[in-house]
Amino acid sequence: MYQLLKQIVKVGIKTEAPPDTDDSLRVVSQRLKQEILGVFEGSLAIRHVDAGSCNGCELEIHMLSNPYYNIEALGMKFVASPRHADLLLVTGPVARNMEVALQRTYDAMPGPKLVVAVGDCGCTGGIFGESYASRGRVANVLAVDVSVPGCPPTPVALLQGILTAISSGAGERS
Amino acid sequence: MAFDSLPVELSELPGAVPAWQAQAGTADLQNICQAVKNQGGRLIALWGTDEQDRGEGYTLHLSLAKAEGLLWLRCALPVDQPKYPDLSPIFYNAHRMQRAARDLLGIDADAADRRPWLRHAAWRDSDRPLHRAHAAGKTFEAQDSEYAFVSVTGDGVHEIPVGPVHAGTIEPGHFRFSIVGEKVLRLEDRLGYTHKGIDKRFQGMPLADGAKLAGRVSGDSTVAYAWAYCMALESVAGITPPGRALMLRALMLERERIANHLGDLGYLGNDGGLGFGLAQFMRLKEDVLRLNAKLFGHRYLMDCIVPGGVACDLGQAGFEAINIECDTLMHDVRLLKDIYDDHAGLQDRFLTCGRLTPNTAGKLGVIGLAGRASGQAWDLRAQARPAPYDLLDARMKTHKNGDVAARVNLRFEEIFESLRLLHVLVERIAPGDIAAPLPATMSAGIGLGWAEGWRGESVVALESGADGRIRSCHAHDPSWQNWPALAFAVNGNIVPDFPLINKSFNLSYSGCDL
Structure with missing residues (x-):
């Protein structure tokens, strides 16, 4: 126990300041009114669904929880059930074998809800594109609020994307 | 022969x-x-x-x-x-x-x-x-x-269906548990959910571009796959990458192994109830990824291995940074290993949990890290030794217990061995080119690539057409062999231990869904 406590004290606090929002990540104007956004701010429940990714994006989503990015300190947490979620984080091109599960997860979320497409595959279909097995980008299946490109996007880019999706000052969804 | x-x-x-x-x-x-x-x-x-x-x-x-x-x-x-x-x-x-x-x-x-x-x-x-x-x-x-899942019948037997969407941030797959009380009688996994048509996608692709797709068969093993693909392509083209490029490839492969093992050790501590482990190991992993980004331009080294060699070189400052990082990691990981070893609660969760006996592992053909933890002595780096491993004397680590503890200990030992190999690579790397040019025109042919990734072997079988494009390409993930073993390892354990056992294997879904 002494070693454990010593290590905690020695390493200290590694958490870094979160990035600013990035309007360039906004693919469509947001559907939520300012007052609803106020509900999310400070407490956001995120449900992640891998709709067919290579698992690269998952690695970076995991890294959001490490002490450097410390996503929970920003008031965001990953939840196990879509019924508890405000925001759906979708990675991968949407594999046809995952289409139903993705749609059901989205349907199970209470409104109002946000969708963030993650990675080059989520944004455009990426290197896998559309085929007999892949529906391509997430927007081909669900209405997407914000897309975060990158292969995989860095934790900072992911944080920016999530913050952009929930930030106030967003307009109505067109 | x-x-x-x-x-x-x-x-x-x-x-x-x-x-x-x-x-x-x-x-x-x-x-x-x-x-x-x-x-x-x-x-x-x-x-x-x-x-x-x-x-x-x-x-x-x-x-x-x-x-x-x-x-x-x-x-x-x-x-x-x-x-x-x-x-x-x-x-x-x-x-x-x-x-x-x-x-x-x-x-x-x-x-x-x-x-x-x-x-x-x-x-x-x-x-x-x-x-x-x-x-x-x-x-x-x-x-x-x-x-049609196989159903188990009898007094008090019932099923728990799980997935394809799981509780955490992991890949999708379906697990069907047949249980009595808390005890697992049978686990049947159904995969294929992330099937995105990779074999079809390879067809007709320019040969040089295939490395990018191969590097995305399973993102956590991007170095192993890109290397295996490039090895196959270099076999078709009849070229050999320069010695410096091969040393840099090995350096990347060992860094990929270290980063993944660090992450797994963190999650295994966490799943065993020691959140401290997750925070500490993820910090170390982040440090490795940041140095990757600084030195190679990508946190996970995607697209850093290219046909003929590697995409970027390192200067003396880069090698020194790696040496310093290795020393720091060696110190910190040893310290964390002591803490894990001395933690009675954690060891209680690890020992005898999710046991895959060497006998069962042998019958199933289990391979890679999970295989070595169950006495299956296969490690390409120490056996067939593709260059530059023929110069490196990589030492294979094995265990016989086949439980979660064995897979944890093996990860620690493999990190120490990879850190040693990084020092050797940095010491021995010689000046030279970092890539050999591909021939302007490529004839039709076939080639194989084989690389020992952190999870196990990645194999790429490539057939090129006369038009300089891929005629067919198939990538194989060690998870094909190891998924059935998970079902055997879980038998007789309690359902709440499944996440820990599953994590100790940490198999790829994307890699075998293709």
Whole structure:
């Protein structure tokens, strides 16, 4: 126990300041009114669904929880059930074998809800594109609020994307 | 020669790994497989290709391995009756690959299990998505399918269906637990949810571009796959990367191993109830990723290995940074290992949990990290030793207990060995080019690539066309062999230990869903 406590004290606090929002990540104007956004701010429940990714994006989503990015300190947490979620984080091109599960997860979320497409595959279909097995980008299946490109996007880019999706000052969804 | 006692005519393939190719008839397949097995060999991959554009039928491909090298066996199947004998009685891991080949091409092993594997509902039983006649973007009519899980009956037995969407941030797959009380009687996994048509996507791609796609078969093993693909392409092209490039590739592969093992050790501590471990190990992993980004331009080293060599060089400052990082990691990981070892609560969760005996592991053909934790002594870096491992004296680590504790300890030992190898690589790397040019025109040919990734071996079998494009390419993930083993390891354990056992294997879904 002494070693454990010593290590905690020695390493200290590694958490870094979160990035600013990035309007360039906004693919469509947001559907939520300012007052609803106020509900999310400070407490956001995120449900992640891998709709067919290579698992690269998952690695970076995991890294959001490490002490450097410390996503929970920003008031965001990953939840196990879509019924508890405000925001759906979708990675991968949407594999046809995952289409139903993705749609059901989205349907199970209470409104109002946000969708963030993650990675080059989520944004455009990426290197896998559309085929007999892949529906391509997430927007081909669900209405997407914000897309975060990158292969995989860095934790900072992911944080920016999530913050952009929930930030106030967003307009109505067109 | 490794395979010279087989009743086939072998021809050697050029390249970094000892590899041979041979043609066989369907009548000889079982004899050949049995002979390879009797000699201590194993089946790595089984897949099919469509050859109707050449006026032939289909080709069934097998890649078989012995410690000394690889054999690529090809077997022609007629177009009207594309059948071959069931190989799963000889090699257990053939079972799911045979089903996958049937789903994609209709070639049929005539096995008792007629259930689909990769085909869920996106195409019909009669469709053949891998036929060359189908354009890349062609889609098929959806067909709903019920999947018949094996059911367990008896007093008090019930089922827990889990997935494809799991509770955490992980890949999708379905687990069907048959349990009594808390005890697992049977686990059956159904995968294929992330099937995105990689074999089809490879077809017709420019040869040089294939490395990018191979690097995304399983993102956590991008270095291993990109290397295996490039090795296969370099074999076809008849070129050898410069020594410096090979040393840099090994340096990246060991860094990928370290980063993944660090992350797994963190999550294993967390799943065992020690959140401290997750915070500490993820911090160390982040440090490794940040140095990767600084030195190579990508946190996970994607696209850093290119056909002919590597994409970027390191200067003296880079090597010094790696040396310093290795020393820091060696110190911190040793300290954390002491803390894990001394933590009674954690060890109570790890020891005897999720046991895969060496006997079962051998029968299932379990490979890679999970195999080595159950006494399966396969490590390409210490056996076939593709360059530059022929110069490095990499030491294989094995355990016999096959429990979560063994897989945890093995990760610690492999991190220490990889850190040692990084020091050796930095010390021995010599000045020189970082890539050999690919020939301006490439002829048709075949080549194999084989790399020992952190999870196990990645194998890439490449056939190039006369047009400088990929005719076919198949990538194989060690998870094919190891998923069935998870079901055996879980038997008799309690359901709440499943996440810990699963994490201790940490298998890829994308890698074998393709």
